[in-house]
Amino acid sequence: MKGSRHGSTKENGENAALGQASGHTMAVDLLIRELEESLGQDRVRADRIEIGLFSGDASTFDLGQAGLVCMPRTSSEVQTIIEACNRHQRPFVARGGGTGLAGGAIPCGERPVVIALSGMDQILEVDVSARLAWVEPGVINLDLTRHLTPLGYHFAPDPSSQQASTLGGNLANNSGGPHCLSYGVTNAHILAMELVLPDGSVAMIGQDGGDAVGYDLRGIVVGSEGMLGVATKIAVKLTPNPPAISTLLASFPTVRQAASAVTSVIANGYVPAAIELMDRNAVKLIEDFVHAGYPRDAEAVVLLELDGLEAGVTATTKEVSHLMTGAGAISVRCAADDAERMLLWKGRKAAFGAISQAQPDYYLHDTVVPRTRLVEVLDEVYRIAEKYELMVINVFHAGDGNLHPILAYDAREKGRLELVHQAGREIVEASLAAGGVLSGEHGIGVEKQAYMSLMFSSIDLAQQDLVRTVFDPERLSNPGKVLPTGATCAELQYMNHVPDGVWA
Amino acid sequence: MAPKHSNSNHPSKGDLPRTWAAQTLAFAAAVGDTRPVTCVGGQTHWSLAGTADSTADRVSAPSGVVDVLPEEMLVRVGAGTPLVELAQALFAVGQQVCLPQDADPLATVGGALAVGHGGRLQLKLGPPRDSVMEVTYITAQGQISKSGGPVVKNVSGFDMCRLLVGSFGTLGFISEVVLRATPIPAVSQWLVGPPQALDPQTPEVDQSATSLQTLLHAPASLLYTPTQTYVLLEGHAMDVKNEATMLGTQGFEPVSQGPTLLPHRISCRRGQEYRAGVDSGVDFVALGGVGVVTSTHPGPKPRIDSVAASLNRRLKQHFDPTGRMNPGRDVLAGTVETDSAARGTLR
Numbered sequence A: 001m002k003g004s005r006h007g008s009t010k011e012n013g014e015n016a017a018l019g020q021a022s023g024h025t026m027a028v029d030l031l032i033r034e035l036e037e038s039l040g041q042d043r044v045r046a047d048r049i050e051i052g053l054f055s056g057d058a059s060t061f062d063l064g065q066a067g068l069v070c071m072p073r074t075s076s077e078v079q080t081i082i083e084a085c086n087r088h089q090r091p092f093v094a095r096g097g098g099t100g101l102a103g104g105a106i107p108c109g110e111r112p113v114v115i116a117l118s119g120m121d122q123i124l125e126v127d128v129s130a131r132l133a134w135v136e137p138g139v140i141n142l143d144l145t146r147h148l149t150p151l152g153y154h155f156a157p158d159p160s161s162q163q164a165s166t167l168g169g170n171l172a173n174n175s176g177g178p179h180c181l182s183y184g185v186t187n188a189h190i191l192a193m194e195l196v197l198p199d200g201s202v203a204m205i206g207q208d209g210g211d212a213v214g215y216d217l218r219g220i221v222v223g224s225e226g227m228l229g230v231a232t233k234i235a236v237k238l239t240p241n242p243p244a245i246s247t248l249l250a251s252f253p254t255v256r257q258a259a260s261a262v263t264s265v266i267a268n269g270y271v272p273a274a275i276e277l278m279d280r281n282a283v284k285l286i287e288d289f290v291h292a293g294y295p296r297d298a299e300a301v302v303l304l305e306l307d308g309l310e311a312g313v314t315a316t317t318k319e320v321s322h323l324m325t326g327a328g329a330i331s332v333r334c335a336a337d338d339a340e341r342m343l344l345w346k347g348r349k350a351a352f353g354a355i356s357q358a359q360p361d362y363y364l365h366d367t368v369v370p371r372t373r374l375v376e377v378l379d380e381v382y383r384i385a386e387k388y389e390l391m392v393i394n395v396f397h398a399g400d401g402n403l404h405p406i407l408a409y410d411a412r413e414k415g416r417l418e419l420v421h422q423a424g425r426e427i428v429e430a431s432l433a434a435g436g437v438l439s440g441e442h443g444i445g446v447e448k449q450a451y452m453s454l455m456f457s458s459i460d461l462a463q464q465d466l467v468r469t470v471f472d473p474e475r476l477s478n479p480g481k482v483l484p485t486g487a488t489c490a491e492l493q494y495m496n497h498v499p500d501g502v503w504a
Numbered sequence B: 001m002a003p004k005h006s007n008s009n010h011p012s013k014g015d016l017p018r019t020w021a022a023q024t025l026a027f028a029a030a031v032g033d034t035r036p037v038t039c040v041g042g043q044t045h046w047s048l049a050g051t052a053d054s055t056a057d058r059v060s061a062p063s064g065v066v067d068v069l070p071e072e073m074l075v076r077v078g079a080g081t082p083l084v085e086l087a088q089a090l091f092a093v094g095q096q097v098c099l100p101q102d103a104d105p106l107a108t109v110g111g112a113l114a115v116g117h118g119g120r121l122q123l124k125l126g127p128p129r130d131s132v133m134e135v136t137y138i139t140a141q142g143q144i145s146k147s148g149g150p151v152v153k154n155v156s157g158f159d160m161c162r163l164l165v166g167s168f169g170t171l172g173f174i175s176e177v178v179l180r181a182t183p184i185p186a187v188s189q190w191l192v193g194p195p196q197a198l199d200p201q202t203p204e205v206d207q208s209a210t211s212l213q214t215l216l217h218a219p220a221s222l223l224y225t226p227t228q229t230y231v232l233l234e235g236h237a238m239d240v241k242n243e244a245t246m247l248g249t250q251g252f253e254p255v256s257q258g259p260t261l262l263p264h265r266i267s268c269r270r271g272q273e274y275r276a277g278v279d280s281g282v283d284f285v286a287l288g289g290v291g292v293v294t295s296t297h298p299g300p301k302p303r304i305d306s307v308a309a310s311l312n313r314r315l316k317q318h319f320d321p322t323g324r325m326n327p328g329r330d331v332l333a334g335t336v337e338t339d340s341a342a343r344g345t346l347r
């Protein structure tokens, strides 16, 4: 949390990294020396700037303190780092683009080693006949799709962070995106991977085709937030580009009507490629920022995309437009060409950037509710924001029921962030009360760890913890995340900064 | 038990959850926490993954379609429910799930998930593992545990649904699941045409399969036999007609049904199904694009990375320390472990 009790530790970055706490100096130096020998000095960093850069991610949490940053280029270098961490009993955390919003890549525990994978960014193989590609984990999501475009394919999961997030991060967070409504989230697009396990051994899990052999280890590793090992090579599915696309923008006099239009489209048996909803606040900020052509007088707009073969898309466009009008749309516009379609999407994708015009900081929530409960949960979100006098902006994957209320605030105002967190908790509770879940795509990380017991019983959590025990008995891989059992990230950091000897 | 939306004489909406909760509790009690116990579905795939210990107690998961939620495109169903019953309940609301469609009438939802094999529509609908949104299961300690949620998207903790699908009930017994459903398309048309051919220049690639996949946008199914190729087109009537006409120029013609899958399954790299079928040397029906060949005889033993295999064993030891869940079953039965040196075989 910004400005919290751990905020000050960052200032001491360099010293902490070099293990100023006397009892640790030798061990830290030895680990650095060992890794420098293997990777070279330029790829093992412990200077203040690097430590500062790699101690946080895109979330608002400021709990982390990297001990050391390593920049491997190959799987065997990742293995070398993890083996060294095991010898020195040091935790480690894989890091991709650092765009995670739940604090998953924040280094926790006893001077953790950050394994920064952005240098492992090669597309190793594209096999169109098998419709798969093998990539390194540091490949940026959008770079993969750009590489595949001339071949007529793309990688279907398209998080709004796709210009900066990596395939490794997408895999670890089981990321989604607007087009996951019809194509499915990342789990459905990962076939296999090479995984360096937390003890340094290397497993090849999943298949490049056919039935799973043994348990679906691939399936459990996807979405496990880097706690079961580090993916060093990933086989992804290629999705053919659709021959026809139709993008609609419908404007509504109320958010309720927009939300019920979404429910009605799904209830009538249509599965569009994407359905995104943006409220008045969002529309205003987006229009001021990128001029996407959204109607400023609307209380809400729905961006809906249909894709597939020509005749089906044409017919469905008509039917869906009709449904929207029936649900109260003031206008329904269909993008006339690719340029207009791109502009409509540019608006949606620029939404987060646009918020900075309103407030310097924002907190983006992520819960999922049954689609039929969207209207009532949205009402509740507005009520909560009003109660705490916070500006709320709703831009979300409505077709999936995946809410993303954005609470905009100024962190310099005393007590503001605390209010944001209180409001956030109530939003999570309202979503769970409606039969929803804690996260649709951002994961639990450190953000929602404390909420896990709202959704799961102690039996459920113990079962999940067993998985962790099987893969990582020493709890070295990204400790302090997801599972509320044992030490959380905050507790681990706290222990880390207790003066030497106190525990003796 | 009837789905909520039906007008049958079954319990009313208010009673149903209570009745259902009682069934789950009864199932957990039957599983218990000490004696060896075998979970029995329709026994249609009983010979897979080892041999069930016949001396163990036998239990069956609750049966019934609990809740059909067409507007959510979800269905909540007891694991003991016959697939046919589930298909009928969904058909009534114009939807389907990606469990094998041409199943034996005895086959159950829980059995299909425990085995984890996709059916003829896997190319379009994906493997069964992708459709499980929530699972309620009984642990080896006889406790009721849950993972996932009744929504279409979820990253909340480790996803136990993935581990249970394809686990042959060796980690826990599935009691109830929420599955993702999809609309049944307006038009479905099977076509049959000439067999695939192997290009002598690049024999490892099924050339005609590649061109079929390039020619068609998203066929629902591609099935190859030694002598014929079957294609299932689905969607809007005009699109199906257009693609069927295009296939007509390649020697395809409409047919009422595609072939039935054969009992044994061989896995191969995606795109190499026809080649793998030919290599098997026996009669086969290959599922194009998904890397599965079904055949009349067992194929070579599937290979598993040795480090992955040891993770499998550790999972079993931790989830079921006394080995009481489905004794005799082993997900690694009949597999061959490859050492690290051979790991380059995948990549």
Ligand SMILES: Cc1cc2nc3c(=O)[nH]c(=O)nc-3n(C[C@H](O)[C@H](O)[C@H](O)COP(=O)(O)OP(=O)(O)OC[C@H]3O[C@@H](n4cnc5c(N)ncnc54)[C@H](O)[C@@H]3O)c2cc1C
Residues within 6 Å of the ligand: A057, A058, A093, A094, A095, A096, A097, A098, A099, A100, A101, A103, A104, A105, A117, A137, A158, A159, A160, A161, A164, A165, A166, A167, A168, A169, A170, A171, A172, A173, A174, A175, A176, A177, A178, A225, A226, A227, A229, A230, A231, A232, A352, A441, A442, A478
């Ligand atoms: C503006 C903005 C918009 C966003 N929009 C979306 C969206 O639409 N949909 C969505 O799902 N998310 C979204 N996100 C969240 C985030 O971008 C995703 O979670 C993304 O997948 C994280 O990727 P990354 O490379 O940045 O991972 P990081 O943040 O670096 O790491 C995330 C997690 O992955 C682990 N990890 C990284 N690489 C590996 C690896 N190779 N092996 C094992 N574990 C690894 C880390 O340890 C950490 O737990 C958004 C974020 C921002 C800032």
